[in-house]
Amino acid sequence: MEYIIFHIDMDSFFASIEENKNIKFKNKPLVVGGRGKRGVVSSANYVARELGIKSAMPISKALKIYPKLIIADAHFEDYSYYSFAIYSFLKTITKLVEIGSIDEWYISLKNTKYESWTEEEFAYYIKEYIYKHWKLKCTIGCSWNKFLAKMATNLSKPNGFGILNKNNFKDKIYNLDISKMYSVGKTTSNTLKELGINVIGDIVKKQYNENEIQKKIGSHWISIKGNALGFGSQKIETSADPKSIGRSHSIIEYYDFNEYKKLFYNITNSLNKNLIEGNYSFNNITLKIKYISNDIDTINIKNNTNQKYLNENKIIFEFDKNIPNTKYNQIKNISVSLWPIKRNIFTQEQMNMFNDNYNDIDSIIVNVNNSLSSKAIFKASELKKHYYKPSK
Numbered sequence: 391m392e393y394i395i396f397h398i399d400m401d402s403f404f405a406s407i408e409e410n411k412n413i414k415f416k417n418k419p420l421v422v423g424g425r426g427k428r429g430v431v432s433s434a435n436y437v438a439r440e441l442g443i444k445s446a447m448p449i450s451k452a453l454k455i456y457p458k459l460i461i462a463d464a465h466f467e468d469y470s471y472y473s474f475a476i477y478s479f480l481k482t483i484t485k486l487v488e489i490g491s492i493d494e495w496y497i498s499l500k501n502t503k504y505e506s507w508t509e510e511e512f513a514y515y516i517k518e519y520i521y522k523h524w525k526l527k528c529t530i531g532c533s534w535n536k537f538l539a540k541m542a543t544n545l546s547k548p549n550g551f552g553i554l555n556k557n558n559f560k561d562k563i564y565n566l567d568i569s570k571m572y573s574v575g576k577t578t579s580n581t582l583k584e585l586g587i588n589v590i591g592d593i594v595k596k597q598y599n600e601n602e603i604q605k606k607i608g609s610h611w612i613s614i615k616g617n618a619l620g621f622g623s624q625k626i627e628t629s630a631d632p633k634s635i636g637r638s639h640s641i642i643e644y645y646d647f648n649e650y651k652k653l654f655y656n657i658t659n660s661l662n663k664n665l666i667e668g669n670y671s672f673n674n675i676t677l678k679i680k681y682i683s684n685d686i687d688t689i690n691i692k693n694n695t696n697q698k699y700l701n702e703n704k705i706i707f708e709f710d711k712n713i714p715n716t717k718y719n720q721i722k723n724i725s726v727s728l729w730p731i732k733r734n735i736f737t738q739e740q741m742n743m744f745n746d747n748y749n750d751i752d753s754i755i756v757n758v759n760n761s762l763s764s765k766a767i768f769k770a771s772e773l774k775k776h777y778y779k780p781s782k
């Protein structure tokens with residue numbers, strides 16, 4: 391391949407995750423967002439987008455466009471799971487992974503075996519892998535710098551692949567409205583239009599007063615100009631591997647003990663999937679309970695080191711021991727984090743985790759329980775510890 395910088399961006403990430411949860415939602419207009427009077431759309435699937443429903447639109451307006459619109463609640467603990475799982479997968483491809491946001495990454499294939507593949511082969515490998523494992527679609531852009539890779543993605547949405555190369559990039563982006571340029575927001579694009587820059591190509595024509603532009607938008611102008619000329623940054627800012635993984639869940643309605651148990655089960659299950667898929671282990675568990683008053687109870691749970699699998703009974707037990715049920719209806723948010731996490735060195739056999747050969751007993755348990763959405767099976771060694779509390 392000639393171009394080694396790729397940008398991977400999930401297609402309507404939150405909405406697709408919610409869509410996958412219920413077969414009845416498939417191919418129907420769906421948004422993730424608040425149901426309240428002031429609720430807005432935080433993510434819309436492509437069926438909804440085709441009707442003109444967009445992110446940040448008030449839900450009331452979206453419902454006027456399509457009264458049967460499916461409004462799904464946001465489940466950030468799920469989005470974190472998928473985000474971390476895809477990031478972990480990309481890290482097996484290359485060390486050079488930059489996190490753009492919860493659902494986008496930049497990678498460089500420098501010094502990897504994939505350099506001998508074509509750009510198309512690599513992009514379709516990634517797309518197929520992600521779809522096969524997580525039933526999610528993405529769009530991939532490729533170029534020689536991050537800005538153009540991102541623009542290639544934007545031009546190829548949804549579920550596409552695009553390359554901006556040295557021969558085609560001017561034709562493909564110079565006629566675009568300046569507001570379509572990545573990093574140029576609404577305010578900046580209005581300012582630039584007032585100063586004579588209407589499309590991206592106007593930047594290179596230089597029929598404007600540069601001093602005036604710089605006075606108005608400052609140093610941002612330097613990077614805008616560099617990007618338009620093809621001198622965008624090639625540096626992948628690898629974030630240090632996360633030191634912890636966690637899940638946070640907002641409590642909207644009052645929960646009783648059994649509902650909290652179910653919540654801890656879901657959180658644990660989602661964390662275990664990340665641990666197994668990414669081959670991580672952890673040492674400590676911290677449980678944080680935040681109340682409506684903004685008081686926080688922090689519970690550090692005793693744990694073994696280099697643990698590969700989290701047992702939810704530990705959390706349920708500590709929660710029950712420390713939090714009186716008179717306080718249940720004052721809980722605003724619950725979070726569980728595992729720290730520090732360490733990626734176990736990949737051996738060839740462990741690499742197979744990413745090839746569906748789940749052979750580890752813990753991963754089998756997680757997968758079975760996950761597909762049944764309940765704690766259907768557990769190890770006999772857990773039997774004694776298995777925490778049971780009759781409902782009152």
Ligand SMILES: [Mg+2]
Nearest residue numbers: 399400401493
């Ligand atoms: Mg996206």
